[in-house]
Amino acid sequence: MGDIKESTAVTFPVGEVSGRSRVVAAAPVDGGYGVIVVETPFHPLDATWPDQPGDTGVLRWDELELRVADCVTGAVPLSGGALLTGEDIPVRRGDPDWAWLVVHVLERRVPEDELVELDVEPVRRRALSAGHTACHLMALALNEALAERWRRDAPRTDGLGRPDFDQLAITASRIVPDGSVDTYRIGKSLRKKGFTADGLREELDGITASVDARLAGWIAADAPVRIGVPSADLAARRVWRCDLPEGTASLPCGGTHLRRTGELSDARVRLELSESGDELVVETRVETA
Ligand SMILES: [Zn+2]
Incomplete structure (x- = not known):
């Protein structure tokens, strides 16, 4: 070689x-x-x-x-x-x-x-693209739903200006056909950064509902999705961008995506907090139009 x-x-x-x-x-x-x-x-x-x-x-x-x-x-x-x-x-x-x-x-x-x-294989690719687009939208919606849990300015904000719980807490992300499974660590270091987990378990249903509602709104907005491609090189630093009504969100991303949020027809999340409360798993499921 x-x-x-x-x-x-x-x-x-x-x-x-x-x-x-x-x-x-x-x-x-x-x-x-x-x-x-x-x-x-x-x-x-x-x-x-x-x-x-x-x-x-x-x-x-x-x-x-x-x-x-x-x-x-x-x-x-x-x-x-x-x-x-x-x-x-x-x-x-x-x-x-x-x-x-x-x-x-x-x-x-x-x-x-x-x-x-x-x-x-185009059918599987499209299902993975749908799952990946939904994964990034979920991250932004989750950041918004958890925004009030930051006691002080978070060390970083997302493209929509909200405390970036997703990027600060994520430990693993798995894209699956028509969905994703994202794992977040809510440990000492996240708390030190200003996040409070008090009463989180009791609020899970409310958080789920607000994430679902935000996703429905973004699907209805049919926002364009683009990948910024600095060069054709596999290792180039590509960026996912989505022109949402609230502003343009961006995330570094090496994957594949749909071209518009309106290609999704339905998106729902399921939140599961571990017994000890230090791990949150978010399962996102979507359908395509
Ligand atoms: Zn990505």
Whole structure:
């Protein structure tokens, strides 16, 4: 793998689900062969913040239709070395001394330099995009519903100017088809930052209702959703933006999204506070129009 000097160019941030490209390398990985191309529409699971699962689909080469069973992030040092994937990558996402690669996991090898056609399974992609868009909207609605629980100015605010409970407390986010599961830690450090959890359990129903109502309003507003793409490089710092009636919200995001909030038809959350009260899990479920 010593000859890889460029990160994979990606087209999924602008919503592409198919493309044509040249094979740069293929190497054994967990579950089969990892095939790397110059440019791809496939979204890989991120190694640093594994929120949205990798795309599945097919890779067509020379009359053959090969199933892409999974898609993960890989990295190779620019100075040369083996292909590493997922948690084996020892550096932070985007480290400039490494090439950042979309690794399509196939059952067999495809020779280098071959031209291939790439097709993402579009129904699953759309369901994941819906789940991811809903996840970010939920975060903003939750910030608003919890805003009065900050006893002093929070150390950071979200794009709508509210205390950013989401970014200050989140420990994991899992995007699923038509939804997401987000886990928040309400511990000592969050309390030190000014958040009060007093009486939170008794207020869960009210918080749920206000998040649901806000989501319904944002769906009705049919707000445009964009991804700011500074470059085609997989490791580029992309930003999700949504022009909501209250203002433009933005969040760093490596995933895929719907183009408008009106593509969702219904969104609901379920909040679960752990017995000890220090973990809040928010399950978001959506339907698409
Ligand atoms: Zn995101």
